[in-house]
Amino acid sequence: MRLLPAIALLACSAAVFAQQPAPGRTSDAPRPGMKWVEAMPEEGRAPVTLVSGGSEKTYWEVAPGGKLAVPVGGPNQRLLVQVRRMFGSRTDAPSEYSFLWSLDGGEAVKAGFKSKPHASAVWKGRPDVIPGTQDALVIDVPMDGRHVVTVAWGEKRERGLAFRFLVEIPRPPEEALKAARENHDDHWWMSVTSRLTFGYDDNIWNFSDDDVHATEERNTNHPNDKYDKVGAVDDGYMSSFLDARILSPLTTLGRFTIGGRMENRLYLVNTRKNRDELGVFLRHSPVERLEYGVSFDWTPDIYYRHIDSVDIPGSTRQHAHYDRYEIGGRLRYRWARGLSTTGRYTWELRDWNSKFNEKDTFRHHWEAGVDWAPAKWLKLEFDLEYVHARSRATGEDPDLSFQEISPRLEAVLKFGRIEVGGGYRFASRTYTTKNERSQDPVHAGRRDRRHEWTAMVKLITGESSYLMLEIMRRKVTTRLPGRDSAADSADFDDNFEHDGSRIEFTWEFKFP
CATH class of the missing domain: 2.40.160.40 (monomeric porin ompg)
Structure with missing residues (x-):
């Protein structure tokens, strides 16, 4: 009988934990049999294009004080958030920064990183700003239904952040084998x-x-x-x-x-x-x-x-x-x-x-x-x-x-x-x-x-x-x-x- 209170307490703790957003992780490797595909934010914003190593990638800029919401749905999905600081020149000193993220409007979680100007990457059509090195955060999303992840840039900075979002989906059989x-x-x-x-x-x-x-x-x-x-x-x-x-x-x-x-x-x-x-x-x-x-x-x-x-x-x-x-x-x-x-x-x-x-x-x-x-x-x-x-x-x-x-x-x-x-x-x-x-x-x-x-x-x-x-x-x-x-x-x-x-x-x- 002494085990019943412990079991009940464990069950309650698990239920409470399930309602909380899982802490973000910095490992951006997909799980076995899965792959990352790009996700679009809910709010319509003008994209910015990163040019690096001969390839182009689409990011979404968030100005200081702004935020961005991304819908995520499906069983056992994860969201990969790739983020880059905006610098004024390539000689700027490395600096620490942080942003907040939340799941379905719940409690905000702080994610902190340290970035420096990238050696060669540029923003297409934006010579006034220099991309920083890339940081990444993986957010686990509950398995049930549709959810929304919101990122917010609350620091008072001269320039904003650029975000790129990817969700994890199963690979086709041939891709999984490769x-x-x-x-x-x-x-x-x-x-x-x-x-x-x-x-x-x-x-x-x-x-x-x-x-x-x-x-x-x-x-x-x-x-x-x-x-x-x-x-x-x-x-x-x-x-x-x-x-x-x-x-x-x-x-x-x-x-x-x-x-x-x-x-x-x-x-x-x-x-x-x-x-x-x-x-x-x-x-x-x-x-x-x-x-x-x-x-x-x-x-x-x-x-x-x-x-x-x-x-x-x-x-x-x-x-x-x-x-x-x-x-x-x-x-x-x-x-x-x-x-x-x-x-x-x-x-x-x-x-x-x-x-x-x-x-x-x-x-x-x-x-x-x-x-x-x-x-x-x-x-x-x-x-x-x-x-x-x-x-x-x-x-x-x-x-x-x-x-x-x-x-x-x-x-x-x-x-x-x-x-x-x-x-x-x-x-x-x-x-x-x-x-x-x-x-x-x-x-x-x-x-x-x-x-x-x-x-x-x-x-x-x-x-x-x-x-x-x-x-x-x-x-x-x-x-x-x-x-x-x-x-x-x-x-x-x-x-x-x-x-x-x-x-x-x-x-x-x-x-x-």
Whole structure:
């Protein structure tokens, strides 16, 4: 029975408290799943426009002794009050000020702040006054019915205050998902990206026209003994990609990201060419604009084709494949909204099977790129890559050492949920072997030129998914002094002149 008075007192206190306006809070972040939208005051007043950082916002001026009322309705709403002092010049000293606010004509609550002139913002058409730095107050409003919040500027000052009002409403599902993905500063976060691609390539082996004809002729005449184990020159394939990463909370050291990815490709006819790729990475963003990281990727057993071995000459073709190892670092800096630059370095090892050790190479990749979005409907990408490859061949073995420079340009146009883009890459490769033509006829004095064109159309199906159709065309030409294409048996074992086309249909989904 002794608990009954205490319970009654608690209930009465709660009822009284519910009738009082909740104290204002200065945190202006919306609650999860909510967003701020502008609210209009009841009383008609001429707005003032703030210009800052290239954007404009509408405020409402209240002169000394004046007041302003704002209607707020709906369940569990909050009102965000943004306020700025009016100063006479940018050299005015910082000063304290306060205003009063009340809910439904109830008891007035005092809110105090300290402000100083803003470094660059201006009032549009009002050169006589300078905006102060922004202060903010969040007012909790009772859940029932419609309410009115009134702000009053009672201090005797030479200049008034400028108010901006925003109410909290639920986000649409897509916006809520995007906000949840972006606002994870105070907790661990996991993100998963999956991608499924169906494609067709009309020359998966990079054969020349003569090689294509010879292969198809051999496969037709000897269907049970396909030359070089080539089931078909063209083939369809399916690729799957999965990227999973864990992001740390935002700390004084910034944010860390650790993740892994896996990708595989399965061919319809030439199943020996199937491959898997695995990778892990670690990234650190000490400040919002800067990110750097390291990565390791491994692709085992990449099948090239059956070719002649230097160690085992003759008519018996040998199985040729290699493992690829890549260790790299990346640095990315965002200079401004829509403008960022990226630098990368990757060390690569291609380790061939024992019958083709002369093909082993170390490759150093340096790459610099710029991403620029000059408008909401346009995005441009440019990058330049330099590759230096050093062969591990010794003695009279063929030397695959080369230097390559490769610029790329891509442009994407956005029309609502549809994106249309195209790109072009040019690569110039010069083989640097010191061997004579008689010793290494495939590489001595050789220069390759590669052209790649791409065109794509993308449909954004949701905040976390898209469908994309992409068409790619490639062409490689070779200049090799003294080479007789018709008589050189090495043509079939190396990627001389060839061209090909590829078409892909991709679906990507991110969670969350």
